[in-house]
Amino acid sequence: MQIDVVVDVKTTLGEGPLWDVEQERLYWIDSFDGRVFRATHDGREIRAWDVPMKIGSMALRKDGEGAIVSLARGFHALDFRTGEVELIHDPEPGRDANRLNDGKVDKQGRFVAGSMDTQESGPNGTLYRLDPDFSVHTLDTGIIVSNGPCWSPDGDTFYFADSWSGEIWAYDYDQATGNVSNRRTFVKIDTSRGGAADGSTVDAEGCLWNAQVYDGKIMRYTPDGKLEREIEMPVRKVTSVMFGGPNLDILFVTSMAKPPLPRFPGDGVLRGSLLAITGLGITGIPEPRFGA
Template structure:
């Protein structure tokens, strides 16, 4: 049944995605970007002017990041890594590390502190351990970093850039990997958080300026804030929809928490109970400051 949501959380605009994901705040243009995975759409919304634009990439899209030097996105789509021109919508493919796996697609991705783009894959039928996590270098070489992943999801890097946090959703766990910023090498991961199944499954993730992790809960009606050093649950934000997919900080001072959600997988009755499913939400001036997203170094 629907749960009582935080009254300060509001819907950003009158648009609902089938599977919204991957929110990224563009600090240069003061707009929020996100995707609708299954509809193959990139959305951009400028809050001050209330302008909403959509780019159709004509295939499923799993994630994106901003490029540091020009008006392009780097993205992970069904057919691999690509650039997307933000003005024309033109898609320029880079590489497809899973060309031999047509039943896989890319999912969540994010740039690391050195400007490399990381994105993982999953089976279209959610077959266990069919995916991998890849890293796209600035020279456009692709390296596989983790294999036997089921649903590659949330990524974040610690404030000192020495730890990479990672979520493989069905495990219900958040992993911490030693991370070398200079080389992109990761060490052996360890479990730092386990989400109880009754709270939903950990999905997308971001980090704030205090080094705390914010995790979206698929099927859990909430976003939670955790201390990755002590595994302490510090805060939870209730939403009016079950499938919460990801979150990021935006706004002028990076104090607005943007939250993506989905209506995929909901029955007709559930859709009636959750009329806002698939919306982009925001908690304005949430009392915590985020950190700017890293751009792709190209």
């Protein structure tokens, strides 16, 4: 196993690595600076787009050259050719203490993303589903910081974390309707060291990988919630993970250069880097695109 820096762009709050198997390109975001990045798996051909506010996550679209982005004030469409951003729907008008955060696409092309309390203190967030017809539906409420949405390989189990709950949850996922039920604890996170569950992905074996932010660790959990391995990272503020590369066998890891609140720890020279873990002997699964 080897850990390398792929791109050192010092993202203030790097998040949401997304490997597109069609283009063979990696996308990731700077949540605080409002930027979308794209590069090859080895960090070449870097391209960036600005968005007009903080961004929580993105999903590539099936139709056309663009993405759906969850910005602070709602779901928007980003056109990669022109750079234009157009509002689709703001599910929380007037709630300026909240913003949309982490999200991913299910097998049916629906984008599931949640909101968060910007001070990370109150259960004011909601988990939403944006359907291909641009209708928005509420899936869960009472969340402080929405993070880590992903699905089991068969699509029947949905994983999600409220970072400061100390747990990653599993839900039954109805693929026909996109609704969730039967929320239960998948794993309990050891928060005694100051860490919390951030972004997650699921590999081809059905195991969940989670970035434990502020603790500098990547954890792999088996489908029954057992800790299978723990990887110590060279930065503490790791934020999210995604398998990519031509063979889907590189684990990309985003990080943040500056913590959002002063109580969180700083990092060294590698802060804000996009990192890659190779030699794991494990592959991921392709991420779906948004749309019918």
